[in-house]
Amino acid sequence: MGKTKTGVARLGRGLSVTLLFLCLAPRALDAQAARARIASAQENFRKDPNGRILATVLQGSEFSVVSERGGWVQIELEGWVWGASLAETDRSGFDLSVSIPRGENLRSRPQGTIVARLRQGLLVDQVAASGSWIRVNRRGWVWKGSLAMIEGADSSPVAAGGTGPGTGSNGAGSEEADDALPFLSTPIPVAVHANPDGDTVAVFIPGSQARVLGRTGDWIQLRIDGWVYAPAVLDSAFDLLDTGDLSPAQLRSDPARYKGALIRWRVQFISLRRAEAARSDFEKGEPYLLTRGPAGDPGYVYLAVPEELLVAAEALQPLKYVTVVGRVRTGRSVLLGNPVIDLTDIEPAVASR
Numbered sequence: 001m002g003k004t005k006t007g008v009a010r011l012g013r014g015l016s017v018t019l020l021f022l023c024l025a026p027r028a029l030d031a032q033a034a035r036a037r038i039a040s041a042q043e044n045f046r047k048d049p050n051g052r053i054l055a056t057v058l059q060g061s062e063f064s065v066v067s068e069r070g071g072w073v074q075i076e077l078e079g080w081v082w083g084a085s086l087a088e089t090d091r092s093g094f095d096l097s098v099s100i101p102r103g104e105n106l107r108s109r110p111q112g113t114i115v116a117r118l119r120q121g122l123l124v125d126q127v128a129a130s131g132s133w134i135r136v137n138r139r140g141w142v143w144k145g146s147l148a149m150i151e152g153a154d155s156s157p158v159a160a161g162g163t164g165p166g167t168g169s170n171g172a173g174s175e176e177a178d179d180a181l182p183f184l185s186t187p188i189p190v191a192v193h194a195n196p197d198g199d200t201v202a203v204f205i206p207g208s209q210a211r212v213l214g215r216t217g218d219w220i221q222l223r224i225d226g227w228v229y230a231p232a233v234l235d236s237a238f239d240l241l242d243t244g245d246l247s248p249a250q251l252r253s254d255p256a257r258y259k260g261a262l263i264r265w266r267v268q269f270i271s272l273r274r275a276e277a278a279r280s281d282f283e284k285g286e287p288y289l290l291t292r293g294p295a296g297d298p299g300y301v302y303l304a305v306p307e308e309l310l311v312a313a314e315a316l317q318p319l320k321y322v323t324v325v326g327r328v329r330t331g332r333s334v335l336l337g338n339p340v341i342d343l344t345d346i347e348p349a350v351a352s353r
Helices: 175-179 235-239 247-253 309-315
Strands: 016-023 035-038 041-047 055-056 062-069 072-082 084-087 096-098 104-109 115-120 123-130 135-143 148-151 190-193 202-203 209-216 221-230 263-274 285-292 300-304 321-328 339-346
Touching: 035 339, 072 115, 072 123, 135 309, 190 285, 263 300, 285 309, 300 321
Parallel strands: 300 339
Antiparallel strands: 016 221, 035 062, 035 148, 041 055, 041 135, 055 115, 062 072, 072 104, 072 135, 084 096, 096 123, 104 115, 123 135, 190 202, 209 221, 263 285, 263 321, 285 300, 321 339
């Protein structure tokens, strides 16, 4: 291409690419439909479309439909929880939170069928009580392709075999769900279209395999995972980030470049704090972890704590090490010049043998 750019050697290791091509747009949700069921083996229940995971709902579970946004559907998660697993709270206007470290089951009735697994820290509203059982609800979002609408006696999956961005901790599909999907191969080259009437975006060559997500008429929806060699692609690819080994020093040196990058660090927890008004990179009163690290970095890192992770954050022990996952809010805070990370997960410690 006749151009040399910084970072070519690093990018030359390869870029992980997932090609998604939709052979036909999923059937739109009927605005009058009141309920839907989970058609896939299981699906993540999220705070926002493709947002933080609050719970995992199981196949066959039925819920009220609230609204739709793009490929996502907002549902009303409701059921019964053992009262001892809940704690009173007034955070964000909710009544209760799931308080036990490994989460708790949501059941169709007291001691009934499990319909979902709630994560620790999930905020819910109390609807009713029966003995030691509490009926709770919470609104959240699931991937539309994993739902089957219930319309009288007729219900059909929105997307056959529906799995999509809503499945798995990263929105890329859980290993269990992937293992359940059939493979497709072809004896001849086949053009891959963005949609049935769209442009060709790739060629599926003989001997390749792809996961089958669903089928509508003569069209099959597939997912292909693969790699491309960075120096062989267009110039714009050189602006893509390799975030696998990002350090706090890199974030401080070029904060605009790394905004939104995913990190996974092992840090030393110091304290849980609330942001003061002077910290303009936070909302006033927003909880955050003050930490050192990762290992080898002499400075501090601030980890903004969402409501779903607050209980887990409160259980951390000062000066202990913990592995965290998050996205870069800013590589250099205005007040003290340290990275600010939006936490998406606090990984549990692995017990030593």
